Each structure stands twice: as C-alpha cells, then as structure tokens.
Amino acid sequence: MPLNAPQAGKSGKSRIPGISGQSLMQHALPSRPRILVVKVSSLGDVVHNMPLIHDLRARWPDCEIDWVVEEGYVDLVRLLPEVRRVIPFALRRWRKRFYQAATWREIGAFRRALREDAYDAVIETQGLLKTAVVARVASRRSSAPVIGLANATQGSGYEPAARLFYTDSVTVPRQTHSVRRSRLLGAALTGLAPPEPPRFFGPGARALHVGDPLWAGLPAHYAVCFHATAGAKKKWPLASWHDLGRRLADEGLTMLLPWGNEAERRAAEEIAAGVPQAQVLPRFTVMQGFGVINRAEVVIGVDTGLVHIAAALCRPTVEIYTATWRWKTEGYWSDRIANVGDDGVVPTVDEVHAAARRVRGQGI
16 A cells, blocks of 8 residues: 555545544546645744645646735745745735725735636635635635635634535644644545655745845854744743853854844844844845755744744754644654744753754764
C-alpha cells in the first residue's frame, strides 16, 4: 500500500488518521478540477495553510487552484506557483469605508472574481462566518462541495454558524496542529492521508529579497530575534533577551532586532541597549523579511508570523512559547527547528541558547 493511501477499516471504507470515516467524501471530481481555497488571515495561519495546496496538487497534478486571502498577504500566496489566481479580500478596509462608492465597486469586483469560474470544490479552512459566506458565494458546478470544519479546535477561532454555508463538514480532533487542520479538510476530499513532511513555499522564496538594498549593510554573521508580538503575554522577558544577546555576541553573532510599530521600535532599542553590537533593523515589509531571514545564521523569536515563515523555510529557528500551546503551531518538520516553552511555561535563557546552538549544528 502506498504511504499516503487511505487505510481501509472493518467496514471497507477508507480511513485517514484524524478524521472520521463519515467525513470522507464521495464527490467525483474531473481529472483537472478547479478548486477554490478560502483562508484569509493571519500571517502564520496563511503560511500554515500552504501545505494544503501541495496536497491537492499531489492528488490532481493538473488541478487549477485559486485562493482568497486578505489583501496584505497576496504577495505571500503568490510565492506558490501551484496557485493559479490569488483573489484579494479587504473586509477590514471595506468596513472602515463602508459608505464610500469606491468600496462598493471593490466589493462588486470581488464578487465577480468569485464567480468568474465554476469551481469543482471549495475548501474553507478558516471556520468563520465571514469566510464561510465567501465560500458559498463562489460559483460552483452542480453538486460541487463547499467543505469546512464541523467543530472548533482548541485555541483557534471558530463560529458554529459557518456550518450553515457548507455542504460538507469535516470533524477533526479538538487538539489539531494548525497545519494539519487545513490538511485534513483537503484529505477528506482527496481521500489521501497528508504526506510528511509538509511543504510550504515555492523554490523562489529562498532567494527572495536577499539582495535587497535594505540589507546591504548587514553584518556577516547575525541572529534575527523577533521579540515583538501583539499579545503581551506572548513576550519573552527583557532580561532574558539581554542575557541571550550577550551569549550570541560572545559567539560572534550580532543580534538584529526587527519592529513593526513605534512601541515595538522602543522595545527593540531597549533590548539593544543591553547587548554589545546589537542593531535595531529598519522597518521592513513581510516580503522583505524573507531576505533577512534567509541570510541569518539563526532565527529566534516568539510565537509570531515571521518566525513561522522562518520555520516554513526550514531555516535554523528557535520558536519561543510562553502563553500559547506549543503543539498548535510548533515547527515539527525539520531538525533545524527547535520549540521551547509552552502555555504558561516561560523557557529559560539556557534552554533558548542551547536550542539555538543545536539548530545551528553546534551541539549543546
């Protein structure tokens, strides 16, 4: 039996670990199906949704895949050559300018984009009412399924009313990794167990923005330390960053500190003040972030989107967890990724430093 073949149960029905036999679908798709994927945000969730695209292509090599995503992540999704068309979704901006004529023109254009092709299947992996509505509005062939989650998973947003807009709901374990959650929805359609390890970006991502003029003055050897996050409880203590930075400096690594807003810039400056040769980076976009990540000797950071990008690129990465469940988003697909801490368990400097040495191939 092939490694990724579904397992047969006593009833003769195919089974895939993580979803019930009742969730496996009997829809007959053409050899070159058109499939719409709806996953709009956030940064880390969009990255963790990418293996689904590779799974669909593995089942139907000639399938045409479109993806609805928040407008800020359009360029990110375009790194996947397997995606034919990226459809921008701008609900946040539309809400702020709801009564402007330009907004309604954009909404009309968005709706037309959803109905430009008749899809053979729609997979909605967000589990929210707004995304379920988008999935159902898309043009479909007769009997084409709209597939979504039947239940909430721990630590992820879910609105039960979304099920009203699905034709097929897939039950997954309550504790399911973000990557696997999306892949199980695809597996219910393909009938194939998701192969490991998961794949993320296309080959062009490894060279993206490496030669950007913004990074012309970077030191030869450095560690990028993503200290900032929207959730205060997810941060790592200032004193810990100082101690870690001094240890990295002793090993010849310059600590580079990114930031995204003024509060984060001040925090970066506060960390840099206690670390020899540490540098506060200029502000950069998500896409420019690939350049500094790909040239780093190690990436160390809290549970945030750019750290998940580093892990998806299989760069030497240490993911620090302090107030979120590690099992939900940790990078498990490469020995170049280390995950330390957990919900309510703040890792020590010794643990983070040892992990950084390990992923760099230096041992403990």
